Amino acid sequence: MAAAALLRRLPAARSPAAALMGARPISDSTTPLTIETSMPFTSHIVDPPSRDVTTTPAELVTFFRDMSLMRRMEIAADSLYKAKLIRGFCHLYDGQEAVTVGMEAAITRKDSIITAYRDHCIYMSRGGDLVTAFAELMGRKIGCSRGKGGSMHFYKKDANFYGGHGIVGAQVPLGCGLAFAQKYRKEDSVSFALYGDGAANQGQLFEALNISALWKLPAILVCENNHYGMGTAEWRAAKSPSYYKRGDYVPGLKVDGMDVLAVKQACKFAKEHAIANGPIVLEMDTYRYHGHSMSDPGSTYRTRDEISGVRQERDPIERVRKLILAHDLATPAELKDMEKEIRKEVDTAIAQAKESPMPDASELFTNVYVKGFGVESFGADRKELRATLP
Amino acid sequence: MLGAARRQLGSGPMLGQVLRRLRPASADAARGYAAAGKEITVREALNTALDEEMSADPSVFLMGEEVGEYQGAYKITKGLLDKYGPDRVLDTPITEAGFTGIGVGAAYQGLRPVIEFMTFNFSMQAIDHIINSAAKSNYMSAGQINVPIVFRGPNGAAAGVGAQHSQCYAAWYAHVPGLKVLAPYSAEDARGLLKAAIRDPDPVVFLENELLYGESFPVSDEVLDSSFSLPIGKAKIERKGKDVTITAFSKMVGYALQAADILSKEGISAEVINLRSIRPLDRAAINASVRKTNRLVTLEEGFPQHGVGAEICMSVVEESFEYLDAPVERIAGADVPMPYAANLERLAVPQVEDIVRAARRACYRAVPLAATA
Numbered sequence: 001m002a003a004a005a006l007l008r009r010l011p012a013a014r015s016p017a018a019a020l021m022g023a024r025p026i027s028d029s030t031t032p033l034t035i036e037t038s039m040p041f042t043s044h045i046v047d048p049p050s051r052d053v054t055t056t057p058a059e060l061v062t063f064f065r066d067m068s069l070m071r072r073m074e075i076a077a078d079s080l081y082k083a084k085l086i087r088g089f090c091h092l093y094d095g096q097e098a099v100t101v102g103m104e105a106a107i108t109r110k111d112s113i114i115t116a117y118r119d120h121c122i123y124m125s126r127g128g129d130l131v132t133a134f135a136e137l138m139g140r141k142i143g144c145s146r147g148k149g150g151s152m153h154f155y156k157k158d159a160n161f162y163g164g165h166g167i168v169g170a171q172v173p174l175g176c177g178l179a180f181a182q183k184y185r186k187e188d189s190v191s192f193a194l195y196g197d198g199a200a201n202q203g204q205l206f207e208a209l210n211i212s213a214l215w216k217l218p219a220i221l222v223c224e225n226n227h228y229g230m231g232t233a234e235w236r237a238a239k240s241p242s243y244y245k246r247g248d249y250v251p252g253l254k255v256d257g258m259d260v261l262a263v264k265q266a267c268k269f270a271k272e273h274a275i276a277n278g279p280i281v282l283e284m285d286t287y288r289y290h291g292h293s294m295s296d297p298g299s300t301y302r303t304r305d306e307i308s309g310v311r312q313e314r315d316p317i318e319r320v321r322k323l324i325l326a327h328d329l330a331t332p333a334e335l336k337d338m339e340k341e342i343r344k345e346v347d348t349a350i351a352q353a354k355e356s357p358m359p360d361a362s363e364l365f366t367n368v369y370v371k372g373f374g375v376e377s378f379g380a381d382r383k384e385l386r387a388t389l390p
Numbered sequence: 391m392l393g394a395a396r397r398q399l400g401s402g403p404m405l406g407q408v409l410r411r412l413r414p415a416s417a418d419a420a421r422g423y424a425a426a427g428k429e430i431t432v433r434e435a436l437n438t439a440l441d442e443e444m445s446a447d448p449s450v451f452l453m454g455e456e457v458g459e460y461q462g463a464y465k466i467t468k469g470l471l472d473k474y475g476p477d478r479v480l481d482t483p484i485t486e487a488g489f490t491g492i493g494v495g496a497a498y499q500g501l502r503p504v505i506e507f508m509t510f511n512f513s514m515q516a517i518d519h520i521i522n523s524a525a526k527s528n529y530m531s532a533g534q535i536n537v538p539i540v541f542r543g544p545n546g547a548a549a550g551v552g553a554q555h556s557q558c559y560a561a562w563y564a565h566v567p568g569l570k571v572l573a574p575y576s577a578e579d580a581r582g583l584l585k586a587a588i589r590d591p592d593p594v595v596f597l598e599n600e601l602l603y604g605e606s607f608p609v610s611d612e613v614l615d616s617s618f619s620l621p622i623g624k625a626k627i628e629r630k631g632k633d634v635t636i637t638a639f640s641k642m643v644g645y646a647l648q649a650a651d652i653l654s655k656e657g658i659s660a661e662v663i664n665l666r667s668i669r670p671l672d673r674a675a676i677n678a679s680v681r682k683t684n685r686l687v688t689l690e691e692g693f694p695q696h697g698v699g700a701e702i703c704m705s706v707v708e709e710s711f712e713y714l715d716a717p718v719e720r721i722a723g724a725d726v727p728m729p730y731a732a733n734l735e736r737l738a739v740p741q742v743e744d745i746v747r748a749a750r751r752a753c754y755r756a757v758p759l760a761a762t763a
Contacts, residue, residue: 112499146532153530162498162535167522173488174523177495184451184477184501191495207488214483367533368567370591373623375670377567382708 026338027057027329035323037262044244046251046280049269053261057329059105063260064320067097068339070121071317072346073130074290077120077137080350081294086137089166090151091118092290095258098316099224099284100125102263103192107271110187112160112178114171115194117152118224118288119164122194126161128154130349140356147359148367169202171195172221176208176279179219190218190274192267198229200243209279213250216278220270221247223283224257230292231301244283251277257284258314287314365389428614433603435580436466440504442616443588444474447502450588451478453493454506454543463508464544464603490516490541494523497539497593504588507543510559510597524593525568540587545573545597546640546691547739553727558692560639563595564669564701570622571669573597575643577607579666582620590622597668599641625672627679631661634685634749637676637702639665642689642740649745658753668698676702677710684715685752689745694722719748 034052041048074094080086093100096118103113104125115122120133128144136143137151144154145164153164162178165171175193182189199205200223212219223243227234234241244252251273255266266282273280287310291298298307324330330338365377365387372389379385430438444450451474456463458471458481471479482489486507493503507513513520524537546558564571570592574580580598587594612618628643629650638646643664650660661679665672680686686706688699703718724738 114495145530145534148532149530155531155534157531157534162495163527163531165523167518170491170518170523173491173519174495174498176488177492177497178499179495180492181496181499181501184496204485204487204491207483207485208492210483210485211488211492215480367529367531369570370528370533370536373621373670375623376673 026061026334028061029057029329030059032056033060033327035261037256037265038259038319039256039262041262041266042244042254044242044247044252044254044281045249046253046273048253049265051265053265055261055264057327060320060324060327061329063101063105064317064324064335065338065342066101066125067260067317067320069130069342069345070094070097070101070124072339072342073120073124073133076346076350077134078290078294080134080137085354086151086294087139088150089117090137090294091292092294093118093121093288095287095289095310095315096224096226096284097121098260098263099194099222099257099286102260103222103267105260105264106267107192108189109159110189111271112162112175112182112189112191113194114162114165114175114178114191116165116168116171116196116199118196119152119154123154123156123161123164126156126159128156128159128161130346131352134350134353135356138353139358140353141359141363142353142356146363148363169195169199169204172199172202172205173208175221176212176217176219179212179217179274179279180215183215183217188275190220190271192220192222194222194224196229197223197225197227197234197241197243198232198237200225200246201238209247209250209281212279213247218274219279220267220274221250221279221281223281224286225283226286226288228288228292228301231296233301242283244281247279247281250279250281252281252283254283254285257286258310258316258319260316260320362387427608428611429606429608430577430614431604431606432574432577432580432598433464433466435577435607435609436584436598436603437468437470438614439581439584439588440467440470441473443585444470444478446616447588449500450502450504451480451496452504452506453480453482453489455482455484455508457481457506462506464600466598466603467506486512486515487519490519491523493539494519494537494593497524497537498527498535500538502538502540502588504540504542507541509548509555509600510543510545511555511557513541513543513559520563520569520593520595521566525566527568528592529568536591537593538591540584540590540594540596542584542587542596543598544600544603546599547723547728547735548600550730550732550735551728552730556728558597558690558723559595560597560668560690561692561697561701563597564671564698566669568593569669570594570667571597572622572667573639573665575602575628575638575640575664575666577605577609578613579620579626579664581609581613582618583622583666585619586622589619594622597640602641602644605644620666623667623670623672625666625675626664627661627675628664629660629662631659631683633659633661633683634687634752635661635663635676635679635683636687636689636745636749637663637665637699638689639668639698640691642691645740645742646689646745648742649749652742652746653749656750658749660749665698671701671705673705673709677706680706680710681713684713685749686714687719687721687745687748687752689721689740691723691739694720694725697722716752719752721745721748
């Protein structure tokens with residue numbers, strides 16, 4: 001790496017007990033480590049943060065683990081969809097893992113996140129678990145939305161994760177509303193509204209950004225630019241694909257979204273900015289290996305060379321693997337073992353989710369309202385199927 | 391709690407007091423108010439309801455165009471900016487999709503927004519947030535994300551405002567499970583239903599009527615008390631009768647009461663039901679009334695096809711078919727975009743004579759039964 005002067009090589013810290021037991025001595029050290037981002041930040045009407053990111057060996061290993069888990073989860077979902085255990089829409093996030101993992105490292109659970117339908121991994125970052133995720137995908141009663149939402153509607157309110165939205169662009173004003181509530185209640189927290197390059201052209205985004213800037217809401221708009229809005233490349237959809245500049249009077253930062261440390265740095269910077277000054281736009285330059293959804297092969301509008309090129313040059317997990325090895329925080333074999341464990345974990349979760357039953361028929365009528373006042377609701381033949389809403 | 395709303399006046403001194411206070415335009419003998427001698431306009435009713443709910447709960451806030459410094463496009467929010475400050479009474483730019491989405495997001499995070507649409511015609515710009523972001527969230531999240539939001543504003547025809555400013559949205563919003571849709575008529579309705587809407591944990595569409603804002607109605611002390619509220623999903627029998635049931639909501643309730651006066655002089659006793667709640671619809675009250683009168687006229691201002699009256703008719707056919715002595719009659723707005731010229735506009739909205747005519751038809755078009763002498 002070019003900026004060797006900035007890299008401090010630390011000896012991998014190994015806990016004596018672990019060494020005695022012969023356990024895997026993967027570094028769990030929390031001694032700070034400074035690493036330079038792969039590229040500098042490009043900014044719009046604001047001074048960019050430094051390229052030097054503070055991390056720790058333990059954090060890097062966690063990054064590797066979390067992203068690998070997400071990668072495996074999405075690949076497993078692909079198989080489940082092809083086996084027809086997942087129905088309807090299924091939008092996979094593999095390739096984009098660094099965005100959610102880096103973001104989570106910079107914030108707390110008091111900060112809110114909202115996204116669109118490519119939401120499985122963000123649910124995991126916010127503390128979701130594999131079993132409830134797979135169960136929801138398969139429409140089972142132990143799913144995180146009890147089988148009533150499906151792939152596009154994962155939520156985790158206790159971790160301030162507000163979904164999970166199917167209408168492109170709607171989540172942006174909603175995210176600004178989350179920020180409004182945080183400001184109203186004088187909390188020192190921020191809201192991240194994630195959207196794609198396709199959604200970036202939505203009018204309601206600009207309406208919400210205008211209000212957020214006027215009212216100085218602590219809203220951070222994060223464009224996950226994977227360069228394709230379904231089958232339409234960004235240059236065919238946006239007159240100006242510099243999404244970080246599209247806020248006009250709102251500052252913006254362009255970030256290498258495949259570099260988890262750059263994402264972490266940018267989100268930390270954005271959080272401080274939003275609390276002090278109001279909204280900011282982050283553009284994450286990222287990539288999805290799958291098509292738009294499982295109905296899209298993803299190869300009719302882009303070349304296989306492009307996809308494999310990104311996988312070779314910019315894969316977020318491989319980048320962290322290289323960092324871990326370069327800093328001697330673990331051996332290649334240890335990382336491979338970790339990946340094997342992750343595979344098993346995912347397989348076990350899928351098996352458990354497959355065992356769980358579908359929701360009771362009575363769930364058709366639950367949660368229509370919080371307070372149903374005992375009114376009646378009806379099935380297709382109301383003389384046959386009706387229920388009282390509690 | 392519902393005494394004022396439900397109390398039926400008998401004869402005696404109370405009735406006399408009430409009759410002295412009534413406006414000549416409508417016979418309110420059976421209205422059921424314990425008169426305390428006070429009248430307020432619908433506008434005052436809404437304003438005081440907002441004020442009291444904002445005072446009681448700091449998470450309630452108002453958002454909309456001109457709600458603050460302008461004191462409200464129709465002065466419904468007058469004085470509230472001065473009292474509660476710009477953090478709780480927010481003037482928005484003219485961007486319904488944006489500010490409605492922001493309101494719903496704030497509700498996700500537990501605040502209680504009251505979003506004003508200058509008229510519900512403009513709500514169409516934000517309808518995705520009302521339906522997909524608000525109405526369906528509690529269901530899709532299996533109860534994790536509820537949305538305690540109120541969308542309010544004038545609905546339906548005003549006077550001479552033309553096609554794009556005159557549509558009634560009751561049928562559209564009442565179509566959607568997950569929403570509650572309320573339509574007040576009187577000052578008591580306005581106060582009680584708005585307070586109930588703000589306190590409700592689910593999204594409520596609150597359909598007011600511009601032409602009712604200035605009308606005064608008598609109100610009891612109970613109605614004026616800050617703890618007053620009306621139940622959602624319950625209709626009110628505005629006038630008891632035995633020959634024909636007329637269902638109505640919002641401004642049309644007043645027209646139905648006028649029609650009932652005229653009909654009573656012809657010996658037809660009409661029962662007027664003020665629906666108050668379009669969703670949930672008080673099917674029990676409607677059906678009980680039709681089982682008593684055996685005849686039904688549905689009345690609404692909006693377009694007829696797939697309207698509120700169509701649902702009411704179907705409900706009665708499903709539950710009380712054998713009780714009907716005549717086909718159900720439907721009076722609705724004309725099936726055309728609202729014209730501007732005064733004579734055409736008059737033809738496009740129900741008039742009292744239309745209601746009277748339909749009720750007469752319902753009463754003289756009995757289906758002869760085999761056993762009838």
